[in-house]
Amino acid sequence: MPDFDEEAPADNRAIRTLLEAVDREYGAVLSLKFPYFPHSHDRIPRPGSEEMAKELTRVDEVLPEVVDEVDVLVIGNEPFIECPEADRTNGAINDFYETVAAHVIDYRARNFPNGCKTVLYMGSLNHLDEPDEWINSGTDRWMEYVRDTPEIEGTDIHPHVDKPDGAQAYLDYIVPELGDKKFLVTEFSLVHLWKDHLSDKIPAAYAEKYGVPADTEVWQVIRNALKKPFPKQRWYDLLRESPWFESNKHYLSEQMAKFRATGKLAVATCGIGQDAAMSGDDFDAQSTPWLLNSIYASATVRPEPNGAAAPNYAWLEDFKRAQNG
Incomplete structure (x- = not known):
């Protein structure tokens, strides 16, 4: 949202880009991101304050462009991460997002009285x-607001986890609280x-095949691929020979089945390309390797002969199957 102070x-x-996709008859989800922390370190605005009025002015600039164009408008991005810790349980985060939601609800009702x-x-x-x-009075109030506000269809979740069954904790928390509402997984x-x-x-097999020192660490190979993209087979060999990746190569399909089994999934999405934010020169052992999630290996693998980005290892076929239910 702060971008709209400049453009x-x-x-x-x-x-x-999203509206161009809408013109091509794709479904579209847009999230409104209010990055109060760690980006700015500001306390989250309180209703009635000058800072709150400024935020609602930004919202008013966006809504005419996207309401009745996108299929889903998500109020917030990752609110409990993007606000100071002190504001997560004192009511401030809930007051802020409920105020924004009421503003959006009012705009939609006034401008689209016959449906939107x-x-x-x-x-x-x-x-x-x-x-x-991370589960506290703030998240409990969040779910209560979602459940009890007729104009809100549900909540979004972002389960980035460290084990194959890790996302179950998200479902265990939100599903009983949703009532007749649904959830997104963007x-x-x-x-x-x-x-x-x-x-x-x-x-060892990768090291021997490509003449790489056996004590090389995984992050070093990924950084090399970012600096000088690999032939597709070499990237595939790295991941195929890594048990921690190979044993989870159907995670997308397996997790989609679990989301759908709740009967409450509205939409799930996943990343398509390895964008610039994932592929900086400073990739190291402490980096978060988002680039391993992407459907296409647009940064770590050389383009296909026709110039198209090569698929990342493992995900593309599951991604296509998921769209057929």
């Missing part, structure tokens, strides 16, 4: 697999499991 929403690359294509969700909850730290992955293995020694 009009109609000129924003993310919004333009765009439905509203609250988003999104993180780290529910760490309940001692991000999900095993990225924290991948991170746990970045300092592993590379597979």
Whole structure:
């Protein structure tokens, strides 16, 4: 949202790209991101304050561009991460997002009295697999608001976890609280499991095949691929020979089945390409390897002969199957 202090929403690359997809008859989900922490370290605005009025002005600039265009508007991105810790349990985070939601609800009702294509969700909850730290009075009030507000269809979740059954904790928390509402999963992955293995020694078979020192660590090979993209087979061999990856290569299908089995899944999405934020020169053993989640290996693998990005290992066929239910 702070981007709109510098540019009009109609000129924003993310919004333009999404609306172009809508024109091509794709479904579209747009999340409104209010990054109060760690990006700015500001306390979250309180209703009635000058800072709150400024935020609602930004919202008013966006809504005419996207309401009745996108299918789903998510109010928030990762609110409990993107606000100071002190504001997560004192009511401030709930007051803020409920105020924004009421503003959006009022806009939609006034401008589309006969019905609107765009439905509203609250988003999104993180780290529910760490309940001692991340499930609290703020998340409980969040779910109560979702359940009891007729104009809100449900909540979004972002289960990035460190074990194959890690996302179950999210479902165990939200599903009983949803009532007749549904949930989105606009991000999900095993990225924290991948991170746990970045300092592993590379597979012996990979080291022998490509003449790489046996004590090389996984993160070093990934960094080399980012600096000079690999032939597709070499990237595939790295992941295929890594048991922590190979044994989870159907995670996308397996997790989609669990989401759908609740009967409450509305939409799930996953990342398509390895974008610039994933592929900086500073990739090291402490980096979060988002790039292993992407459907296409656009940064670590050389383009296909026709110039297209090569598929990342393992995900593409499961991604296609998921779209057929």
